[in-house]
Amino acid sequence: MDFGKIISNSFKYPFRNIKKLPILFILFILIAIIPIGVVIDNKYLSIIGLIGFFIFILIVPGYLFSMVKIGLNESSMFPSLDFGNTVRDSLRVLVLRMVYMIVPACLFFVLLYGLGISVRNIFDMKSVGFLLTLGVFFLIALIIYALFEFLLFFAKARLAYLNSLKEALKIHEVIRDIFNIGILNIIKWLIVMAILVVAFTFISAWVIEIPYVGFLIYVSIVIPILESIGNYSLGLLYSNIARKNNYLAKY
Numbered sequence: 001m002d003f004g005k006i007i008s009n010s011f012k013y014p015f016r017n018i019k020k021l022p023i024l025f026i027l028f029i030l031i032a033i034i035p036i037g038v039v040i041d042n043k044y045l046s047i048i049g050l051i052g053f054f055i056f057i058l059i060v061p062g063y064l065f066s067m068v069k070i071g072l073n074e075s076s077m078f079p080s081l082d083f084g085n086t087v088r089d090s091l092r093v094l095v096l097r098m099v100y101m102i103v104p105a106c107l108f109f110v111l112l113y114g115l116g117i118s119v120r121n122i123f124d125m126k127s128v129g130f131l132l133t134l135g136v137f138f139l140i141a142l143i144i145y146a147l148f149e150f151l152l153f154f155a156k157a158r159l160a161y162l163n164s165l166k167e168a169l170k171i172h173e174v175i176r177d178i179f180n181i182g183i184l185n186i187i188k189w190l191i192v193m194a195i196l197v198v199a200f201t202f203i204s205a206w207v208i209e210i211p212y213v214g215f216l217i218y219v220s221i222v223i224p225i226l227e228s229i230g231n232y233s234l235g236l237l238y239s240n241i242a243r244k245n246n247y248l249a250k251y
Contacts, residue, residue: 003185007192009076010233013067014225017078024078024224027063030056032219062089064231068160071235092165093156099169100152104145111137154178157238180241189237193230200226 014021033049063086066079151174158177159168167173178186204222208214 003188006189006233006236010071010229010236011196013076013232014228016076020078021224021228023081024063024228025220027056027060028224029216029220031060032216036216057094058087058090059083060090061093062086062091064227065089065093065156065160067228067231068157068235068238071232071237072157072161072239074236074239092159096155096159096165096168097152100148100155104141104148107144108141111140151175151178153234154181154238157234160235161238161241177238177241181237185237189233193233196229197226 030049030052033052034046035049037043037045037047037049059081063079063081066086066089070077070079151171154177155168155171155174158174159165162168200222204218207222208218210217
């Protein structure tokens with residue numbers, strides 16, 4: 001599928017499934033309960049929000065992962081909420097994330113030690129050297145985190161395609177997939193996704209200013225739409241590799 005079609009189909013995807021879209025909205029409401037409970041200082045709502053948060057963690061990653069699978073198959077349907085498979089997929093995605101974040105976490109502590117930042121001098125804000133060191137440290141940490149977050153995104157697509165956590169953990173194969181998709185295509189895709197996020201955030205900025213309700217609308221409507229577009233487009237982007245492999249398997 002060419003790049004233009006990937007983008008256009010991705011933008012249309014959530015709105016082709018208006019009847020099932022509320023399922024996603026309701027799932028994202030679960031993560032908005034805790035902040036609202038804290039703001040209005042209601043401990044009962046906060047407890048309900050904590051329960052909702054764990055439900056969110058067990059369901060939403062797997063549900064969004066299903067959209068990657070659907071994109072791989074170049075379908076336009078919304079996934080059904082199959083709790084067994086969804087929870088299983090959520091756990092696999094969470095394990096994948098934890099493994100991919102091991103290296104950034106380790107490098108974070110190595111950099112922390114190597115740059116000589118300690119609890120003792122954190123409060124020494126008058127030192128220009130400290131501020132410069134701190135800035136370099138955070139820049140390096142941010143670059144490393146962004147790199148592995150980028151790899152994780154395509155590892156998730158590999159997991160969706162091969163249905164194997166072991167295969168998704170092979171970083172060298174994930175890197176090969178990235179080159180097969182095409183660096184230029186991925187850069188264009190990242191730019192479009194970034195523009196989409198900025199545009200949606202800008203358009204919904206006035207909604208966020210509405211006390212409580214605005215935050216709830218942003219979290220439960222705007223973010224789910226962005227997530228569905230992003231995950232579905234990832235599947236479509238990866239579908240070219242799947243099609244190529246299926247073609248080669250015939251010969």
